[in-house]
Amino acid sequence: MHRITVIGGGFAGLTAAVTAAEAGAKVTVYEAHHTLGGRARTAEGPYRTNEGPHALYNGGPHWAWLKQRDLIGPLATIPPLEAARLRLRHRGALRRTPPFAMLKLLRRSARQAPVDVDFLTWATEQAGEEGARAAAHYAAVALFHHDPGALSAAFVQERLRRAAKLPPEAHYPRGGWANVIDRMAARAWNLGVRMETLSRVDTLPTDTPVVVATSLDAARRLLGNASLTWPSGRTALIDLAVRTRRGDAFVVSDLDAPGWLERFTAQDRTLAPAGEQLIQGQIPLAPHESRADGIARAEQLLDLAFTGWRERVTWRREAVASGRTGAVDLPGTTWRDRPGVDRGDGVYLAGDQVAAPGVLSEVSFNSALTAVSLALGQRGRQPLDLKRA
Numbered sequence: 001m002h003r004i005t006v007i008g009g010g011f012a013g014l015t016a017a018v019t020a021a022e023a024g025a026k027v028t029v030y031e032a033h034h035t036l037g038g039r040a041r042t043a044e045g046p047y048r049t050n051e052g053p054h055a056l057y058n059g060g061p062h063w064a065w066l067k068q069r070d071l072i073g074p075l076a077t078i079p080p081l082e083a084a085r086l087r088l089r090h091r092g093a094l095r096r097t098p099p100f101a102m103l104k105l106l107r108r109s110a111r112q113a114p115v116d117v118d119f120l121t122w123a124t125e126q127a128g129e130e131g132a133r134a135a136a137h138y139a140a141v142a143l144f145h146h147d148p149g150a151l152s153a154a155f156v157q158e159r160l161r162r163a164a165k166l167p168p169e170a171h172y173p174r175g176g177w178a179n180v181i182d183r184m185a186a187r188a189w190n191l192g193v194r195m196e197t198l199s200r201v202d203t204l205p206t207d208t209p210v211v212v213a214t215s216l217d218a219a220r221r222l223l224g225n226a227s228l229t230w231p232s233g234r235t236a237l238i239d240l241a242v243r244t245r246r247g248d249a250f251v252v253s254d255l256d257a258p259g260w261l262e263r264f265t266a267q268d269r270t271l272a273p274a275g276e277q278l279i280q281g282q283i284p285l286a287p288h289e290s291r292a293d294g295i296a297r298a299e300q301l302l303d304l305a306f307t308g309w310r311e312r313v314t315w316r317r318e319a320v321a322s323g324r325t326g327a328v329d330l331p332g333t334t335w336r337d338r339p340g341v342d343r344g345d346g347v348y349l350a351g352d353q354v355a356a357p358g359v360l361s362e363v364s365f366n367s368a369l370t371a372v373s374l375a376l377g378q379r380g381r382q383p384l385d386l387k388r389a
């Protein structure tokens with residue numbers, strides 16, 4: 001029987017553990033934290049926050065895999081009245097519909113954007129500068145980057161299409177992502193996976209193949225390999241609970257600058273106590289900007305879309321997520337140029353900044369599948385989902 005070690009019990013580590021155990025391997029997972037889930041954890045307590053605004057996109061390969069195994073659990077659905085409360089800030093004012101020029105970039109018939117050119121240059125040729133900027137800022141919901149227009153046009157176009165698709169791809173596991181993580185952990189447990197929490201690994205084991213399913217930063221330290229880097233975003237996070245008031249927005253997407261606020265209790269009442277609403281937002285920060293700058297921009301959006309919110313606040317928390325929001329690809333690069341999964345000597349990387357396709361956590365998922373199939377010696381066989389990508 002194959003034995004395999006997985007370091008990290010987040011979405012990538014649990015995907016790897018389940019996949020390897022299903023293939024008959026004897027799996028041990030080591031997780032440094034006292035709970036599993038990594039960045040897909042949901043906070044305990046009265047306010048069930050994910051780490052920043054999180055949505056599970058149903059167009060990704062992880063969706064079918066999770067669904068097949070009944071690991072998604074109940075989903076929160078958005079009542080139509082709430083869905084109609086999506087707002088866009090454009091030229092300083094709130095509106096319900098995107099500028100016409102931005103729609104040009106969302107047409108199914110829109111041309112495939114090139115890898116080698118930045119999004120703003122390419123999109124300006126297609127739709128004019130105003131539409132291009134609005135589209136780039138809208139795509140920031142899945143990019144977490146302060147200057148989406150400067151990234152590879154092909155990379156941004158894929159995220160723009162996925163984030164703007166109708167019906168929406170964004171889905172919300174009821175009670176937060178922890179429900180999916182708990183189900184994945186239960187599946188792993190039932191397959192006989194050994195899961196050791198509070199177990200930080202400082203030295204790579206040499207007696208089994210190893211899937212290093214940590215952040216790329218942690219993998220760089222663990223493997224002692226300074227070349228394991230790839231750009232990511234830096235974004236200010238704001239979590240806010242306010243007393244309920246009719247007429248609050250559901251989503252505010254900033255088209256004047258990158259930024260996104262979402263009232264998660266619009267679709268899932270279980271996330272905050274009765275009579276309160278939970279809002280989570282992210283405002284990408286330029287290198288010279290501070291958390292306070294991002295929070296000030298979030299407050300401007302709140303002022304526009306949540307009347308009297310300051311007097312209604314019952315709980316508030318702020319943070320900065322730096323390098324924690326997945327890979328971004330600069331012009332001239334694609335996911336194939338990121339640090340490779342196979343590191344040699346039986347060591348494989350999985351995570352959201354390594355060489356695998358997909359949006360955000362889908363990269364963790366796809367790389368985990370590849371890592372396991374390589375670790376189990378199925379070199380000739382690419383995972384089905386990767387073949388399609």
Ligand SMILES: Cc1cc2nc3c(=O)[nH]c(=O)nc-3n(C[C@H](O)[C@H](O)[C@H](O)COP(=O)(O)OP(=O)(O)OC[C@H]3O[C@@H](n4cnc5c(N)ncnc54)[C@H](O)[C@@H]3O)c2cc1C
Nearest residue numbers: 008010011012032038039052054055200201351360361364
């Ligand atoms: C603000 C924010 C918003 C996001 N929004 C979305 C979204 O809407 N949709 C989406 O799909 N994705 C989203 N993501 C991305 C998603 O959360 C991540 O891609 C995914 O959770 C990464 O999973 P992972 O297992 O690769 O890494 P992690 O979750 O970082 O897991 C790595 C684990 O390894 C452990 N570890 C590290 N070092 C060691 C060690 N030496 N020994 C043992 N254990 C170790 C850590 O404790 C951690 O539990 C968002 C992320 C952030 C931060």
